[in-house]
Amino acid sequence: MLTKERKKQIYTTMCKIRHFELTVITMFEANVLRGSVHLYVGEEAIAATICSLLNDDDYIASTHRGHGHCIAKGATLAKSMAELMGKADGYCKGHSGSMHIADFTKGNLGANAIVGGGVPIAVGGAYAARVNGRGQVAVSFFGDGASNEGVVHESMNMASNWKLPVIFVCENNQYAVSTSVSESTSVKDISVRAKGYDMPGWTVDGNDVEEIYKVAEKAVKRAREGKGPSFIECKTYRWFGHWMGDPQPYRTRDEVKVWREERDPLKRFREKLIASGDFTAAELDAIDKAAEEEALAAKEYALSCPEPDPIDLETDVFYVPEKEGGAN
């Protein structure tokens, strides 16, 4: 059930993701941050809502557009931003950058820059969860583009056949780089593919927290009870280009405008929270303000972090028990 406390948690996470991403843009434009950076603005409701149902020992595997998933799974903005800048105190010591952030302490098995590459890894997390027998679950985030990768289908088949506790969350943001879903995909609703793997599949408005929550709660419960995987397609939209600097000739300004102005997930959730009487505008403003300050502090932290030491380059390739001072 979507309690008031849970609503607050989701709203807070969405604000953090939004301000983190907006700060990333300013840093990219100021040339203090470089590389492949894919923004999650416009899709915040999905990660925030799904991860609100997870515990620290549940697993997720994320995508190249992964900042939102990381934050929703408990990553701090500061260490995330440090990683985006490739700094020593980033989550991955500057080895990963934007596209490979992981935080194993929070069950985040990593963003993944190969489209669809993280899906079997999440299923492997679900395999481990079942062996552990503590009711853990795994969530595999991927996009509409990945839904056409062979390994995603292999993974869905195996997860269903082996009844693994995994939730496949397809973030359909309508475009795989420049190619629209209608050009690339045989079905209108990607969730119908779940039927082919004998698992429940739902298509929901990915910009509506309550809608996502309703099905995600069922999917997570089903997984925790050992009944197997589910598939949730969240229809959404990315506000910005595929990457920073994408000229976006494949979509119109009007289309972007409609999604930004009329379907902003954060604005919609805010309006609902106020209308339901759960929160006042002032309370939500305070959450928003705190998130903005946290994002700005993350920027300052990342700027102040030292560069990584190249001495780790070869020693971080393998785990060496003696070096770590522990057994295998």
Add this chain to the structure above:
Amino acid sequence: MAEMTYSQALRDVVIKEMKRDPKLFMMGEDIATLGGAYGVTKGLVDIFGPERIRNAPISEAATIGIGLGAACCGIPAIVELQYWDFGLVAADQIINQVAKTRFVFGAQAKVPLVIRGQQGIGRGNGATHSQSLETIFVHFPGLKVVVPSTANEAVGLFRSAIRDPNPVCFFEHKLLYAKKDEINEDPDFMIPFGQARIAREGTDCTIVGSMLYLFRSLEAADLLAQEGINVEVIDPRTLNPFDYDTVIESVKKTGRLLVVHEAHRKAGWGAEVAAEVTERAFKYLDAPVARLGAVDCPIPFNPMLEKAATPQVSQIVDAVKALLYK
């Protein structure tokens, strides 16, 4: 000590390691009831059940990805590739995911995953079931590459691979499975990675040969001995890490080096060994390092052609003589 075939010896390791670590599991095509296409897992499903000896669908990429995910989450996994050639179907998972997991995530993860299977010529399996692919995996940082020759070595190396908290690509040769050997049955018998073995001592020329080619090199050494040429034969045992010290010590003595493998000669791992030894030990070399490997064509089906495409004992003999200017 007990006499076992190479394939029985590997199976015995799985049994002992699965009893030792109740979390260890294995996935692969046809490994349960059939016991694997080459019989390595015969009967294991009866001992450990279908959850731990798990038949996988023909989905190599997802199988390896699932193994990786499980391993990252603390459940050690062995994935059997029915043919290493099929590992190429899963190249993204092996090279982009498995190999890079520890490094890209800033050394957070341990990845106790073994990917093993057989490869190579000899059974008329044709171009996509007969390749020797170990070289490819040596190229990428993050994968340990193991190439056992004798059954007993396979046991010690396989146990090290299973207990290693890092990904290991373990290559078996289909023609070696039936070969018998005295096996060290100590349940903790392990051969550390990065230690080559001098399989035969000699003074005139060094041969580095792995897997099937260790045996062919030893055959060649016997023939050369009849002509008064004493060859030292080294089994590298692992290609990553590679034990250059042992090879270079040998070259200091012999002044000559031949590297022979079944992988294609062009850009094969022998080329890397030749370059490295030349750089490190040039002053001890009395001749350029020589290499033998498969011809630059896919492995053909016809047995006569297959022979012609891969190094034969007589070619090893000739190559050594050429190094000795004989």
